[in-house]
Amino acid sequence: MAKQLTSRKENYSQWYNDLVVKADLAENSAVRGSMVIKPYGYAIWEKMQSVLDTMFKETGHQNAYFPLFIPKSFFSKEASHVEGFAKECAVVTHYRLKNDKDGNIVVDEDAKLEEELIVRPTSETIIWDTYRKWIQSYRDLPVLVNQWANVVRWEMRTRLFLRTAEFLWQEGHTAHSTEAEALEEAEKMVGVYADFAEQFMGVPVLQGIKSPNERFAGAIETYCIEALMQDGKALQAGTSHFLGQNFAKAFDVKYVTRENKQEYVWATSWGVSTRLIGALIMAHSDDNGLVLPPKIAPIQVVIVPIFKGKEQLELISEKVDGIVKELKARNISVKFDDRDTHKPGFKFAEWELKGVPVRLAIGPRDIENGTVEVARRDTLEKESLQITNIGEKIDNLLVQIQDNIFQKALSYREDNTYNVDTWDEFKSRVEKGGFVRAHWDGTSETEKLIKDKTKATIRVIPIDEPLEEGKCIFTGNSSKQRVVFAKSY
Amino acid sequence: MAKQLTSRKENYSQWYNDLVVKADLAENSAVRGSMVIKPYGYAIWEKMQSVLDTMFKETGHQNAYFPLFIPKSFFSKEASHVEGFAKECAVVTHYRLKNDKDGNIVVDEDAKLEEELIVRPTSETIIWDTYRKWIQSYRDLPVLVNQWANVVRWEMRTRLFLRTAEFLWQEGHTAHSTEAEALEEAEKMVGVYADFAEQFMGVPVLQGIKSPNERFAGAIETYCIEALMQDGKALQAGTSHFLGQNFAKAFDVKYVTRENKQEYVWATSWGVSTRLIGALIMAHSDDNGLVLPPKIAPIQVVIVPIFKGKEQLELISEKVDGIVKELKARNISVKFDDRDTHKPGFKFAEWELKGVPVRLAIGPRDIENGTVEVARRDTLEKESLQITNIGEKIDNLLVQIQDNIFQKALSYREDNTYNVDTWDEFKSRVEKGGFVRAHWDGTSETEKLIKDKTKATIRVIPIDEPLEEGKCIFTGNSSKQRVVFAKSY
Numbered sequence: 001m002a003k004q005l006t007s008r009k010e011n012y013s014q015w016y017n018d019l020v021v022k023a024d025l026a027e028n029s030a031v032r033g034s035m036v037i038k039p040y041g042y043a044i045w046e047k048m049q050s051v052l053d054t055m056f057k058e059t060g061h062q063n064a065y066f067p068l069f070i071p072k073s074f075f076s077k078e079a080s081h082v083e084g085f086a087k088e089c090a091v092v093t094h095y096r097l098k099n100d101k102d103g104n105i106v107v108d109e110d111a112k113l114e115e116e117l118i119v120r121p122t123s124e125t126i127i128w129d130t131y132r133k134w135i136q137s138y139r140d141l142p143v144l145v146n147q148w149a150n151v152v153r154w155e156m157r158t159r160l161f162l163r164t165a166e167f168l169w170q171e172g173h174t175a176h177s178t179e180a181e182a183l184e185e186a187e188k189m190v191g192v193y194a195d196f197a198e199q200f201m202g203v204p205v206l207q208g209i210k211s212p213n214e215r216f217a218g219a220i221e222t223y224c225i226e227a228l229m230q231d232g233k234a235l236q237a238g239t240s241h242f243l244g245q246n247f248a249k250a251f252d253v254k255y256v257t258r259e260n261k262q263e264y265v266w267a268t269s270w271g272v273s274t275r276l277i278g279a280l281i282m283a284h285s286d287d288n289g290l291v292l293p294p295k296i297a298p299i300q301v302v303i304v305p306i307f308k309g310k311e312q313l314e315l316i317s318e319k320v321d322g323i324v325k326e327l328k329a330r331n332i333s334v335k336f337d338d339r340d341t342h343k344p345g346f347k348f349a350e351w352e353l354k355g356v357p358v359r360l361a362i363g364p365r366d367i368e369n370g371t372v373e374v375a376r377r378d379t380l381e382k383e384s385l386q387i388t389n390i391g392e393k394i395d396n397l398l399v400q401i402q403d404n405i406f407q408k409a410l411s412y413r414e415d416n417t418y419n420v421d422t423w424d425e426f427k428s429r430v431e432k433g434g435f436v437r438a439h440w441d442g443t444s445e446t447e448k449l450i451k452d453k454t455k456a457t458i459r460v461i462p463i464d465e466p467l468e469e470g471k472c473i474f475t476g477n478s479s480k481q482r483v484v485f486a487k488s489y
Numbered sequence: 490m491a492k493q494l495t496s497r498k499e500n501y502s503q504w505y506n507d508l509v510v511k512a513d514l515a516e517n518s519a520v521r522g523s524m525v526i527k528p529y530g531y532a533i534w535e536k537m538q539s540v541l542d543t544m545f546k547e548t549g550h551q552n553a554y555f556p557l558f559i560p561k562s563f564f565s566k567e568a569s570h571v572e573g574f575a576k577e578c579a580v581v582t583h584y585r586l587k588n589d590k591d592g593n594i595v596v597d598e599d600a601k602l603e604e605e606l607i608v609r610p611t612s613e614t615i616i617w618d619t620y621r622k623w624i625q626s627y628r629d630l631p632v633l634v635n636q637w638a639n640v641v642r643w644e645m646r647t648r649l650f651l652r653t654a655e656f657l658w659q660e661g662h663t664a665h666s667t668e669a670e671a672l673e674e675a676e677k678m679v680g681v682y683a684d685f686a687e688q689f690m691g692v693p694v695l696q697g698i699k700s701p702n703e704r705f706a707g708a709i710e711t712y713c714i715e716a717l718m719q720d721g722k723a724l725q726a727g728t729s730h731f732l733g734q735n736f737a738k739a740f741d742v743k744y745v746t747r748e749n750k751q752e753y754v755w756a757t758s759w760g761v762s763t764r765l766i767g768a769l770i771m772a773h774s775d776d777n778g779l780v781l782p783p784k785i786a787p788i789q790v791v792i793v794p795i796f797k798g799k800e801q802l803e804l805i806s807e808k809v810d811g812i813v814k815e816l817k818a819r820n821i822s823v824k825f826d827d828r829d830t831h832k833p834g835f836k837f838a839e840w841e842l843k844g845v846p847v848r849l850a851i852g853p854r855d856i857e858n859g860t861v862e863v864a865r866r867d868t869l870e871k872e873s874l875q876i877t878n879i880g881e882k883i884d885n886l887l888v889q890i891q892d893n894i895f896q897k898a899l900s901y902r903e904d905n906t907y908n909v910d911t912w913d914e915f916k917s918r919v920e921k922g923g924f925v926r927a928h929w930d931g932t933s934e935t936e937k938l939i940k941d942k943t944k945a946t947i948r949v950i951p952i953d954e955p956l957e958e959g960k961c962i963f964t965g966n967s968s969k970q971r972v973v974f975a976k977s978y
Contacts, residue, residue, distance in 0.1 A: 030563075030618050031606065034556035039634060042553045064531045067523035068608075068639055068655050069579070072586070074519075076594050090558070091583040091596055092608065095643040097561070097576055105565050107580055107605055116596055117520065119557075119581065119608070129519050139830060145528060150557055150639065154584040166557050341628060 005353075007287045012231045019281060020160045023290050023354050026277075033158040033165030037274065040354060041161075043298035044277055045168065049148065051200050051295070052170065052272070055192050061144045061172060066126050068150075069117035074125035077250040081124065084217020088154040090119040090165075119152040124218060124243070124269055127173045128251040135175060135265055137256045142185075143175040161278035162235075162489055169273035172240075175265045177255060179244070182266035183221075186242040189270040190223035193238035201276065202293035202406040203227045203283045204413050205237060206435070206484060208460035213447050216269075220244040226459045226484070228413045229282040232433015234459045234486035237279050240270035278489070283409050284378075290355025291378055293405045294398040301327060301334040301394060302356045304347045306363030313338065316362055319387070323360070323372070326391035332398065352377065357401050358394060378405050419482065426473050426485075430456040435486050439479035441472035450474050456485040494842075496776045501720040508770060509649045512779050512843050515766075522647040522654030526763065529843060530650075532787035533766055534657065538637065540689050540784070541659065541761070544681050550633045550661060555615050557639075558606035563614035566739040570613065573706020577643040579608040579654075608641040613707060613732070613758055616662045617740040624664060624754055626745045631674075632664040650767035651724075651978050658762035661729075664754045666744065668733070671755035672710075675731040678759040679712035682727035690765065691782035691894040692716045692772045693902050694726060695924070695973060697949035702933050705758075709733040715948045715973070717902045718771040721922015723948045723975035726768050729759035767978070772898050773867075779844025780867055782894045783887040790816055790823040790883060791845045793836045795852030802827065805851055808876070812849070812861070815880035821887065841866060846890050847883060867894050908971065915962050915974075919945040924975050928968035930961035939963050945974040 005022065006014040020026055025041030028034075037045065053063075069092060075082045096111030120126065127145075134143060152166045172189060176182040190207060197203045205225035215222045219241035227237050248254070248264040257263055284291040294300050303323065305316040320336050327334045335356075337347050344361065351359055361373040372390065375382045378401050385393060416434035420426045429436050431454070440446060440458065450473075451457050461483045470479045494511065495503040509515055514530030526534065542552075558581060564571045585600030609615065616634075623632060641655045661678060665671040679696060686692045694714035704711040708730035716726050737743070737753040746752055773780040783789050792812065794805040809825050816823045824845075826836050833850065840848055850862040861879065864871045867890050874882060905923035909915045918925050920943070929935060929947065939962075940946050950972045959968045 027619075027622070029556045030560060030615065031556045031558045034558060036556065036619050037554040039551035039553045043551065045554075046552065062528035062532065063535065064528045065526040065534075065657065067518045067520045067525065068641065069520045069523060071519060072594060075586075082594060087586055088584065089586065090581045090606070091586065092579045093582045093596065094580040095577065097564075097578065097580065097607075105561060105571060107582065117579070118586075126519065130516075130525050133516070152557065168554065 005287060005289065008230065015287070016282060017160065019285060019289060019353075025281075025290075026160045028160070031165075033155055035160050035164050035166075037168075040298065041277060044280070044292070044296060045274055047296045047298060048196075048200075048276060049170075052192075052196055053148075055196060056146050056170075056172065059144075059188065059192060061146045061174075063148065064145045065147055065149070066123050066130060068120055070120050070123070070126045072116045072118055074129060075118065077125065078218050078246055081218035081246075081250075085121045085153075088156075089121050090152045090154060092117040092119065120149070121151055121153045122269075122271075123147065123149070123151075123171055124173065124247050125251070128247040128253060128267070131173075131175055131265070132251055132253045135253055135255050138177050138258055141175060141177045141255060141265065142181065144172075144185075145174065146170055146172045159278075161274055161281070163275075167274050169271050171269060171271045174268045175248075175253070176268070177257070177263070177266070179266050182244075182268050183242050186221065186223055186240045186268040186270065189268070190225060190238065190240040193240065193270075193272060194225050196272075197225055197227065197237055197276075197279075198406065200293070200295045201280050201283070202295075202402060202409060203237070203279060204406065204410040206460050206462065207464070208462045208484070210239075211444070211447055211458040211461060211483070213444050214457060216241045218243060218246055220246070224460060226486075227279055227283060228416060228435055228486070229279070229489070230412065231282070232416060232487075234435065234488040235275075235279050235282065236459070236488065237276060238270070238272040241268060243267035243269060284405055285355065288349075288380070289353030291405065292355035292357060294357045294402045297355065297357050298333065299335045299354075299356050300332050300398060301358045301360060302347075302351045303334065303336045303360045303362065304344055304351070305336075305338055306344050306361055312364055313340070315364070315367055319367055320362065323387065323390055327394060330391050330395050332391070332394060348375075358397060376401060378408070420473065421470070423473055427454055430454045430485060430487060433487065435459070435484050437482040437484055438473040439470035439481075440483050441475050441477035441479055446472060446474050446477075450485070454485075455487050457488060458483050459486050459488060460484045494776060494778065497719065504776070505771060506649065508774060508778060508842075514770075515649045517649070520654075522644055524649050524653050524655075526657070529787065530766060533769070533781070533785060534763055536785045536787060537685075537689075537765060538659075541681075541685055542637075544685060545635050545659075545661065548633075548677065548681060550635045550663075552637065553634045554636060554638070555612050555619060557609055559609050559612070559615045561605045561607055563618060564607065566614065567707050567735055570707035570735075570739075574610045574642075577645075578610050579641045579643060581606040581608065609638070610640055610642045611758075611760075612636065612638070612640075612660055613662065613736050613756075614740070617736040617742060617756070620662075620664055620754070621740055621742045624742055624744050627666050627747055630664060630666045630744060630754065631670065633661075633674075634663065635659055635661040648767075650763055650770070652764075656763050658760050660758060660760040663757045664737075664742070665757070666746070666752070666755070668755050671733075671757050672731050675710070675712055675729045675757040675759065678757070679714060679727065679729040682729065682759075682761060683714050685761075686714055686716065686726055686765075686768075687895065689782070689784045690769050690772070691784075691891060691898060692726070692768060693895065693899040695949045695951065696953070697951045697973070699728075700933070700936055700947040700950060700972070702936050703946060705730045707732060707735055709735070713949060715975075716768055716772060717905060717924055717975070718768070718978070719901070720771070721905060721976075723924065723977040724764075724768050724771065725948070725977065726765060727759070727761040730757060732756035732758060773894055774844065777838075777869070778842030780894065781844035781846060783846045783891045786844065786846050787822065788824045788843075788845050789821050789887060790847045790849060791836075791840045792823065792825045792849045792851065793833055793840070794825075794827055795833050795850055801853055802829070804853070804856055808856055809851065812876065812879055816883060819880050819884050821880070821883060837864075847886060865890060867897070909962065910959075912962055916943055919943045919974060919976060922976065924948070924973050926971040926973055927962040928959035928970075929972045930964050930966035930968055935961060935963050935966075939974070943974075944976050946977060947972050948975050948977060949973045
C-alpha cells in the first residue's frame with residue numbers, strides 16, 4: 001500500500017493531484033503547463049472519444065482536420081473573439097534553428113516569418129476562412145463537421161486535466177442557412193453532451209445558458225452543462241455556442257438562397273475536452289482511489305488469483321480461462337492479473353486505486369466450492385457467488401454499478417442545491433459549497449459585484465424551468481427566475 | 490462531368506493534385522504548407538487508423554499522449570537527431586499578443602520565453618525524457634507505447650498528403666531490456682506495416698533496411714516498406730527504427746537488471762502518416778478518379794436510383810430499403826444517393842471520382858425484373874444481377890475487388906522491377922521509372938554519386954533474399970547482394 005492517497009477531508013486539492021498521478025492517469029511534463037497523458041488515463045479518453053464520436057455521427061456529423069497554425073491576422077477579424085483568445089497564446093515566429101559560432105543551437109534570425117502564426121486555442125477563424133470556399137449555395141448547407149485535435153491556451157496556473165496549456169478536445173463547427181436551424185443545432189449538441197455525461201460518465205448535469213459575462217468570446221448564446229464536484233464546486237463540462245452570423249461576416253461567408261438572394265451563413269460551435277476526465281475523477285472517486293462507471297472503464301473486471309506455488313496458479317488459471325471467455329463473449333473487458341511479483345493485497349489496492357468496477361478473487365477453496373469472491377468498487381461490498389452463469393451475473397452487476405454511481409452523484413447534488421433568498425444566507429451558502437439558486441437582476445454589473453464579494457459566478461441560467469417572480473439577492477431589483485450560482489473550477 | 494481530371498499520361502503530377510482536390514480529399518489552407526483534410530479524406534484516414542490501432546493493440550501496445558512542444562535544448566542531446574530534425578521546424582518564442590498604440594495586434598515582447606519551444610517534428614526526445622521517470626527496474630520493461638498525433642516539419646516544397654508542413658501520424662516508442670528484444674520489436678512493427686499495406690490498402694511493398702544515407706536521424710537501423718507508384722517512382726510508406734541505446738544515453742534512462750546491475754535501456758520507434766493516403770491514391774487510381782480497396786473505403790457500396798417523378802422514386806426506395814438492410818447486416822457500408830437535385834449520370838461520375846468500390850443502379854425495369862445493375866469501380870465492368878441473395882453476392886464481389894486491386898498493383902510492380910548489371914542500362918532504366926535491382930559496393934560515397942547522376946536512391950536493402958556475388962554498378966567493386974534503386978517521392 002505504498003501508494004496511499006491524502007484523504008479528501010484533509011486536503012481535497014492534494015487528494016486530486018495524488019490520485020491523478022498515483023492511478024497512472026497523467027503527470028506534469030518538462031514543458032511548463034503541458035501534461036503527459038499516461039496509457040491508463042488515455043484509455044479513459046479513448047472510451048469517451050469512442051462514445052462521443054458515435055453520438056456525433058448518429059446526429060449527422062463528419063470528422064475533418066484543419067491546420068494547427070492560424071495566421072495572426074485571422075484573430076483580428078472577429079472583435080470579441082480576439083479579446084477572449086488571442087492574448088494568452090503560443091506564437092510561432094521562426095521556422096529554423098542553426099548552430100551559432102560556439103556550436104550552440106539557436107534560432108536563425110534569417111528565418112523569421114512575415115506573419116506570426118498562432119497555435120490554435122480554438123479553430124473558428126481558420127475553419128470559417130475555409131468554409132468561405134466550401135459554401136456557395138443553399139445546396140452546400142448545412143455543413144456539419146467535427147474535429148478531434150489538440151489546442152493550446154497559455155495558462156499561468158495549471159492543474160492536470162482541469163486546466164493545462166495544451167489539451168485534447170473535439171470542436172464541432174457547423175454552418176446553416178437559417179438562424180432557427182443553427183439554434184436547434186446548438187441546443188441539440190448540448191443535449192448530446194448532457195446525455196453523454198449522465199448516461200456514460202454517470203455525472204448528473206444542469207443544462208442551460210450562460211450569462212453574458214461567462215459567454216464564449218464571439219458567441220450570441222452559450223449553452224452549457226454544469227456538474228457539481230464532491231467539494232461543492234461547480235465544473236463546466238461542455239459548451240455549445242450559437243454564433244449567429246458573427247464569423248460568417250468576419251470571413252465573408254455568404255450563400256445563395258433558394259430565392260437567389262445572398263445571405264450570410266449561421267454558425268454554431270461546441271466542444272468537450274480532456275477536462276471531462278477531471279470531472280469524472282472528482283464526481284465519483286473516494287479516498288481509496290478512482291471509481292469508474294463501467295461504461296467508461298477501460299477494464300471493467302479484474303480477476304486476482306489467490307495462490308501458493310505454480311500448481312495452484314495453474315489450477316486457478318484453468319478455471320479463470322472459462323470465466324474470461326464468458327465475460328468477453330458479453331463484451332465485458334476483463335484483465336487476469338496473474339503476476340507472481342506481487343501479493344493479492346497489493347493487487348487489490350492497485351485495482352481499487354485504478355477504479356476497476358468489479359474485482360473477482362479466486363483461490364483453491366473457491367475452486368473446490370465452485371465459487372468466486374465478487375467485490376464492487378463503488379460500494380466496496382464483497383460477496384461469494386457460484387461461478388455458474390457468472391457472465392450474466394457480472395453483466396447485471398455492471399448495470400447496477402453504473403446506475404448506483406449516477407444515483408449517488410445525483411443525491412449528492414440534490415443534497416447540495418439550495419434555494420436562497422437573503423444576501424447573508426447567500427454568502428454563507430456559497431462559501432460552504434453547492435449549487436445556490438437565487439434571484440438575479442439580469443445585469444452584468446450585479447454579477448460582477450457578486451463575484452467580487454463571494455467568488456461565486458452564475459454557472460447556468462436554467463431554460464426548461466417555469467419562471468418565478470422574485471427580487472435580486474444583491475440589489476433587490478425585480479427578477480423573473482432563479483439562476484444557479486457556485487464557486488467553480 | 491464538370492470535375493474531369495487531367496489524365497495520368499498527360500501530366501501525372503497534375504492528375505494527382507486534381508484528384509485530391511476534386512474527390513474532396515484535401516485542399517491547401519491559408520497557412521503555407523498546411524492542408525485541410527476534408528471529411529471524405531479524413532474518413533479514409535479514420536479507416537486506416539482503426540485498422541492500425543487494432544493491430545497495435547493486438548501486438549501489446551497502448552496509446553498515450555505527450556506534449557506538442559519540446560524545449561529546444563532537448564534536441565541538442567542526441568547529436569545526429571538534431572541534425573536531422575531541429576533545423577527546419579516551427580519555433581515558439583512568445584506566449585502573448587497585445588494591442589499596440591494603433592490598436593493592431595502585435596507580439597508582446599515582454600512575453601518572450603526563456604527557452605524557445607519547438608513544435609514536435611517527432612517525439613523521441615520528449616518521450617525519452619518522460620521514460621526516465623517511468624523506468625527504474627526490469628519489471629518496468631518493456632514499455633510499449635504508441636501516440637496518434639500531429640507533427641510539423643517546415644517543408645519548402647509541399648504536396649497534399651505526400652509532403653506537408655503539418656501532418657497526422659502515429660509514432661510508436663518502445664523501451665526494452667535487451668538489444669535482441671528491441672530488434673525483434675522493430676522488425677515486428679515493419680511487418681505489421683507491410684501486412685497493413687498489402688492486406689488492407691492493397692499495396693504490395695518491399696520490406697528491408699535503409700542504407701546509412703537514408704536512415705532516420707538517431708537510428709542504428711531503419712526498417713522500411715517501399716511501394717511503387719504508377720509513374721514508376723517509389724514511395725516510402727512506413728519506417729521502423731532500432732535506436733540502440735542512443736536516446737537512453739542522451740536522456741539517462743537506465744534500469745536495474747535482475748542481477749541488480751544498472752544498464753541503459755534499448756529503444757525503437759516506428760511511424761506511418763497521412764502520407765499513406767497519397768500512396769493509396771497513386772497506387773490504384775485511374776483517369777476517372779480514385780479506386781479504393783473495399784477494406785479502406787468509407788463507403789463500400791453506393792446505390793443510385795434511376796427514376797422519373799416521386800412515384801417511381803418511392804417504388805424504388807422501398808426495394809432499396811431491403812437491399813440496404815441486407816448489406817448493413819453484413820457490415821457493408823452503403824449509401825443510398827436519392828438526391829433529386831442531380832441526374833444519374835452526374836452521380837455515376839461523382840462516385841467513380843470518389844472511388845466507391847461497387848455501384849448499384851436500380852430503375853423501374855429492374856423492379857419489374859427483380860434485378861439490379863452492379864458496376865465495379867476497379868474494372869469498370871457492369872452486369873445485371875438478380876436481387877435475390879444480393880448481400881452475399883456483394884460480399885463476394887468486395888472480396889474479389891480487394892484481391893484484384895492488390896494483384897493488379899503486384900503485376901505492375903513485377904513488370905516494373907528490373908535486374909540491371911551495366912551502368913548505361915542503369916541510367917536509362919532509372920530514368921524510365923521502376924524498381925532497379927543492382928549491385929552496390931556498400932559505401933555512402935557511391936550511393937551519393939549515383940544519386941547526383943541519376944536522382945535514384947537506394948530505397949531498400951532486402952533482408953530476406955539469398956546473397957548473390959556481383960560487382961557494383963557504378964564502381965565495379967565487389968558486392969554481396971542486389972539492392973533496390975529508384976527515384977522516389
